[in-house]
Amino acid sequence: RRGGAVLCLGVPAGTIFGIDCASYGVGPKFMGLKMIPPGIHILHFAPTNVKKKASAPKTSLFVTIKEAEVLVYRWDKSLEGLVEVTEEERRQYTTGYRRLDFDAKLAPYPLRLQRVWESLTPHLSPKVRAKLEPIQKFRVVPRQPLPAPKELSEKLNQTEEQKREKSFISTSMASKGPPDARMESKGDEKVVMQLEHKKAKKMETEEGENTLMEKEKKEKKTMNVENTPAVPPPLVVRRRFYSRLPDSLEAIKAAKKRCKALQTEMDSLRNTLNALEVQKILGTCKKSSGKVLDISAKKAGSSDELGKEIKAKKERLTKMDAKMRSILASVTTCHMDKSEGLYALMNKEYPGQSHGVLGELEFAFCSFVFGESFEGLEQWKKLTRLLCSCDKAVDEKPDLFAAFTQVLHSQLHAIPRDFFQDCISKENFLHDCLKDYLEILKNSQISGQHRRDHDKLQSLLKTKFGLVFVFEEDSEDGPVIVELTEKQLAELKLS
Template sequence: MAEGDMDPELARRLFEEGASLVLLGVPEGTELGIDYKSWQVGPRFRGVKMIPPGLHFLHYSSVWKDREIGPRMGLFLSLKPRQVLLAHWDAKEEDLKFSDDDDEVGRVAAGLRDLDPFLGPYPYEIMRKWVSLTDRLTFEVASGLQPLSGRVCSFSDVVPELRLPLTKDREEHNLPRNDTECQSMQEGLDRLPRMKQQAGTELRFSHIPKQTYPPGATPAQITQFSMDHSYALERLLEANYKENPLHVLGELQFAFVCFIIGNAYEAFEHWKRLLELLCRSEAAVRARSALYLGLIAVLYRQLAEIPPDFFVDIVSQQNFLTNTLQHFFQFTSGPEVDAVLRKRAEGFKAHLTKKFRWDFDVDLEDCAPVVVELPEGVTMD
């Protein structure tokens, strides 16, 4: 990170008003970053200075003895002007431990000018991109979605669902006494204990209802709500974002950041499911134009930032993205839709068609499963 390219007036203002992260004891070679930028820690590194106030994502990966990079960990921070946060590296946990000792933090803050040569300036060139990807995400929403452990991890901490150390217990659950009892690798895999995430390490995303129709729905209503997911979307908004439904866009941004920067695959899965729910809710498109105008802006920025290797997977998985957006564009083209939203959606569709050469005009009926008529007497057994 270098200050040389920054406007002198901006540099002075950030030096005076910016926050500082003092990170002591971080091993040399550790991969550490903030927001959309990362670097390898050098021998003189003591933290980051001149950080614009607001929401940020600090992330890091320890380096093991064989120089392999460990799993990425990260956390969202809300920084105030001139705030100083102090953390020490815990070698045993390979994690940063933030100090809550006000006296210690005060001493560090008082000596900040002495630390200045060892603090790298915030990479201001990525600030515009970072803000565009998180402009709908508040710290309150982010802290409510972060794991209780306070860390977003690229690899989940897992433990056995059942702890069965005794032979008698293992026999009751059909688990082998030892490795030699398995006759094949598949048998061994099938008999491994079920695992679950360590309590407190799970991302706390909003629950997306699997049942898209209300209790007691008639067959006709079940069919209707299976095509239009507005009922399920309204339940999610009521349960999680009653005060401000637009904050669901913040959750979409949170999931995207945790996936793209935090490398958390479960966040990618939630991003897909939440996006599909939003795009396949026809009645909501008509009723909530502000929400969907915001969705277009969020998606426009996100699709511009997806790395090519991820992008292929996102599009190719059963044509997920093109099919999902095709429903959305079909819904926004109706006469009952707000005129501004309809025009914005048309422009977004044209942009995606030109940039990615996606065809949104294929009849959705062509994407339906093909029913194959079998000859009489032939079965699928």
């Protein structure tokens, strides 16, 4: 009674259709799914040509189903996908569903896989789904023509073989042509008659071959026109608006620009400071490089005032130098620690939603695994790489990364066992990300349940994938940490 339903009208028999972690080949009586638990689910389907045994790429659609709600979609033959029906049609089909008119044609939701789906999407909220996949936003993706059927390929191969055989016959007969003209000049009538007979026979053979080849060309042309598969119609998919992650290159360019401006100001200040020191030594006000120094005669006559001016400029130069070092350090940190980029993403895209980033991570992963979306794969890679490179944020936001560790554990459960051994996926981005993340957790201050989840993640990597990461221990050649005094810290403060 609490479960919802999705009516899919007019889906062709043989279409690959699935919901969440399950996928089936539907029959002619299929009209949808029932007994669906409330929440967010993904529908994924692929049009299939049963005769040619070929299927198109999958298309996925996220839906939010409320308690006892009925969603109605119709299969569009020209677009080869599900589209929404009108509100009037939805009310009519909902009434029919309440009367159990379609109950025998609805497949039950696979409850045995419900827990697996919930473990993959614990943070995918309706707000996150509405942000990433707004309603009625579509994009047309052109398709490539389907490969030629097996029978057509065999006929084409036979035609090529026959053509080669005819060419060989023609060449062999041409090699048996008339002898030199010297034999004809001897006047041997018998030889001349034989040659004329051979010429006539050769002409008949060549005419027959030409007729046969023209006939084969016509048959081949007709066969290509009739049997060559047409280009399938364009694929219509829902457009998804993934978050744009902060670009580290842009941050580096901005930092370089700030450093350049700061360096120019520091050079000018050093020149002024050098001139003031010379002036203090000489005790007179002089011109420097054709410019009069910005010091009054009264200040020039007082060595105390001049000393204060020099001291103030030295302090300012020290602060500017500390600021320069801070900017350069931020550039280095931008490569090693992505915490600031994570904070910027959360404040811009998910203000007030502490786990919104994890919801988008789960959305992208499910789009890739179940919907075969390349965009989902790229966004999943970017977010995983970002979250696995946040050294400072692990201690500052322990709840977020405790949840991320659990999500990562669930996603690795859904990945095939040979993912890190396959010739295509081995040495992929996930190997380095996991190594960096486990090293960060090892050196962090996590405890309790988060530490136990960390141990479970390591155990899964070892038992399922055979991955054991070895981290370098601290050695004598490592960096030396120096504690600064309060005076030194005060000097390093930014202006």
